[in-house]
Amino acid sequence: MAEREHLRITGVHAVSALGRGADALLAGVLAGAPAFTPVRRFDTIGRRVTVAATLPEVGTLADELTDAVDRACRAAGLDRTHRAGAALFLATHGGPHSLPARPAGGGDTAPEVPALAGHLARRCGLGGRTRTYTTACVSASTAVADAATLIGRGDLDRVVVAAGYLVEPDQYALFDAGRALAADGAVRPFSAGRKGLLLGDAVVAVVLESARAAAARGAPTVATVAGWGRAGDAYHPCQPHPEGHGLARAxxxxxxxxxxxxxxxxYVNANATGTPYSDASEAAALGRVFGAAAGRIPVSSTKSVHGHALEASGLLELVVTVLTLGHGKLPVNAGWLGPDDSCPLDVITDAPRPAPTPHALTLNAAFGGANTALLVSAP
Structure with missing residues (x-):
């Protein structure tokens, strides 16, 4: 497949605090009503912040991922033969709290990372290679970029990329102790008065195929991944470059x-987490990429609605971007209080807007200076 022959997305499924399935995700981000509620999954006594975007009832991460992969494969129309040749790239957070134990007497417990990828592949009938990504908040978007590269050069025909994070006490405690969580209980990307991020559940799966493989079986095209980029800042362990060099290069x-x-x-689906330093850096990056036009391109961060899903963020936000482009409407940046001089952008604040073109960027960044960009196009 030629380098610029676009990669097809043929099936998606997503679970978040906005609900189960692509329709619930699309409706939630277009409604723009934040899903943050008091945490009931674990004890938050003594924490500065006690809210997150969580589903009231979830299974183990292994079970939720299995269901998401299976539903995405069915949405793509993959039969047993097509699944047998598909690879699985999994982005998730390690540790026991990420994989909630089954109730007593409920059978086998969920496997630990990295055995989880092989476990999921077997349960879903995926017979190709497996990879596990635990590279913080660019895990899922890096998995998509790797899949696109391998499919683009003909090494693979089909990759299922899956990602999952369920809000759990360890990471919650770390972000709260580091004062990264928004004490006012709202995520306000690019806004004056923004206080920080809030965590959220996400379990997502996407089927990626070469144009040839998709066409051979008459598969639907949800969207195309037209381009991808990765770059590092090498600036600071926890802060991006103030001028957004790495994100701009990606x-x-x-x-x-x-x-x-x-x-x-x-349209740009921004990484913006609602933290003062990071949002300003991203705005600077967009200025480097788009020049004087940066203030005229519609931008929003849907983390303001569904929360920050850590390793799963890149895939959840890719699906948000794909769904909203396909629907022809761009999602709202919730929590807006007013403009900030450090973020001179055209932020979508009041209501969804019509999509002016079929092309959009979705951006992600992580501690350690890692940055990714995925360019997607409506079919």
């Missing part, structure tokens, strides 16, 4: 790979 690489000019992009 976005520029995605545009080059897609063979599209920056002017073709009609």
């Amino acid at each position: 976005a520029e690489a995605a545009l080059r790979r897609a063979g599209l000019p920056a002017a073709a992009v009609g």
Whole structure:
């Protein structure tokens, strides 16, 4: 497959605090009503912040991922033969709290990472290679970029990328102790008065295929992944470069790979977490990529609605971007209080807007200076 022959997304499934399934996710982000509620899953006594975006009832992460992978494969129309040749790339957070134990007498407990990828592949009938990604908040978007690279050069025909994070006490405690969580209980990306991030559940699966493989079986095309880019800041363990160098390079690489000019992009689903330093850095990165036009491109961060899903964020936000482009409406950036001079962007604040073009960027960044950009196009 040629480098610029776009990668097909043929099936998606997502679970978040907005509900189960793609329709619930689309309706939730377009409604723009934040899903943050008091945490009931574990004890938050003594914490500064006591809210997150969680589903009231979830199974083990292994079971939720199995269901998501199976539903995405069914949405893509993959039969047993097609599944047998598919690879599985899994992005998730390690540790026992990420894999809730079954109730007493409930049978086998869920496997630990990295055995989880093989476990999921067997349960879902995926017979290709497996990979596990635990590279913080760019885990899922890195998995998509790797899948796109391997499919693009003909090494693979089909990859299922899955990602999962269920809000658990360890990471919650770390973010709370580090004062990264928003004490006012709201995520306000790019806004004046923003106080920080809030965590959220996400279990997501996406089927990626070469154009040839998808066409051979008459598969539906949900969207195309036209370009992808990755870059590092090497600036600070926990802070991005103040001028957004790494994120800008990732976005520029995605545009080059897609063979599209920056002017073709009609929406940016931003990484913006609602933290003062990171949001300003991302705004600077967009200024580097789009120049004077940066203030005219619609931007929103849907973390303001569904929360920050850590390793699963990149895949959840890719699906949000794909669904909203396909629907022709761009989602709201909730929690907005007013403009901030450090973020001179056209933030979508009041209601969903019509999508001006079929092309959008979805951006992600992680501690350690890792940055990713995925450029997607409506079918």
